[in-house]
Amino acid sequence: MTTTRDGAYVRRPLIAGNWKMNMDHIQAIALVQKLAWTLDDAGHDYGRVEVSVFPPFTDLRSVQTLVAGDKLSLTYGAQDLSAQDSGAYTGDIPGGFLAKLGCTQVLIGHSERREIHHENDELIHAKIEAALRHQLSPLLCVGEGLQVREAGDHVRHTLAQVEAALQGFTAEQLSELVIAYEPVWAIGTGKTAGPEDAQELAQAIRSKLAELYTAEFADSVRVLYGGSVKSSNVAAILEGADVDGALVGGASLDAEEFAKIAQFEKHITA
Numbered sequence: 001m002t003t004t005r006d007g008a009y010v011r012r013p014l015i016a017g018n019w020k021m022n023m024d025h026i027q028a029i030a031l032v033q034k035l036a037w038t039l040d041d042a043g044h045d046y047g048r049v050e051v052s053v054f055p056p057f058t059d060l061r062s063v064q065t066l067v068a069g070d071k072l073s074l075t076y077g078a079q080d081l082s083a084q085d086s087g088a089y090t091g092d093i094p095g096g097f098l099a100k101l102g103c104t105q106v107l108i109g110h111s112e113r114r115e116i117h118h119e120n121d122e123l124i125h126a127k128i129e130a131a132l133r134h135q136l137s138p139l140l141c142v143g144e145g146l147q148v149r150e151a152g153d154h155v156r157h158t159l160a161q162v163e164a165a166l167q168g169f170t171a172e173q174l175s176e177l178v179i180a181y182e183p184v185w186a187i188g189t190g191k192t193a194g195p196e197d198a199q200e201l202a203q204a205i206r207s208k209l210a211e212l213y214t215a216e217f218a219d220s221v222r223v224l225y226g227g228s229v230k231s232s233n234v235a236a237i238l239e240g241a242d243v244d245g246a247l248v249g250g251a252s253l254d255a256e257e258f259a260k261i262a263q264f265e266k267h268i269t270a
């Protein structure tokens with residue numbers, strides 16, 4: 001992360017929890033309540049560090065009701081959306097429905113969707129377009145698999161994903177874009193890319209954005225790291241000047257652990 005001389009962050013860090021296919025709507029209520037209480041007890045400053053959760057679709061209405069009813073400062077979004085707005089697309093969920101549920105963000109292009117659902121760059125591009133039509137901030141996930149990493153081709157591979165996803169959009173359209181670098185080999189494996197790897201790719205992504213748009217735009221986009229992030233490693237990962245937060249999978253299912261991750265500043269000063 002980068003701070004100004006008075007200690008403010010240049011880009012507001014984002015700690016995002018991707019629940020994947022875990023937690024039904026009853027469990028979701030319990031988890032969000034516990035997370036909110038834990039963060040309140042810790043005096044969490046949401047204006048300084050944003051915290052968001054990405055529950056399954058079926059939980060979103062319950063999360064919306066809780067967040068609105070208890071006036072929580074957490075933000076939330078969906079893990080995917082359809083590229084279409086309505087029609088004969090059995091099983092798909094359009095952006096308009098997500099916006100109605102109070103979602104402000106949506107994950108797009110997670111490696112599990114690229115791999116398991118064979119989502120390609122073209123579809124991911126169309127999904128970003130759909131998100132923008134409904135004022136949802138796209139949280140674009142990119143990253144390489146183990147083979148690509150071992151071949152030393154990870155930077156080129158990841159930047160190609162960024163370029164393909166963003167092709168044709170203007171900086172103005174992408175003003176709320178967030179990019180998460182998630183090396184596939186570090187997801188759910190307990191292996192994290194080292195803080196240097198996270199910084200290397202975050203910096204490369206920012207340079208690519210500067211090349212595609214302007215330096216000013218590149219400096220405004222939050223770039224997260226994801227892959228086996230825990231409270232014990234988050235502070236080191238976020239030390240990278242270009243790493244603006246974390247996209248957390250498994251550890252976001254435990255309210256206390258996720259709250260500790262969101263409170264990473266305490267680990268830095270401790």
Ligand SMILES: O=C(CO)COP(=O)(O)O
Nearest residue numbers: 018187188227228249250
């Ligand atoms: O895929 C991830 C977040 O989107 C990372 O998952 P883990 O934190 O469980 O490795």
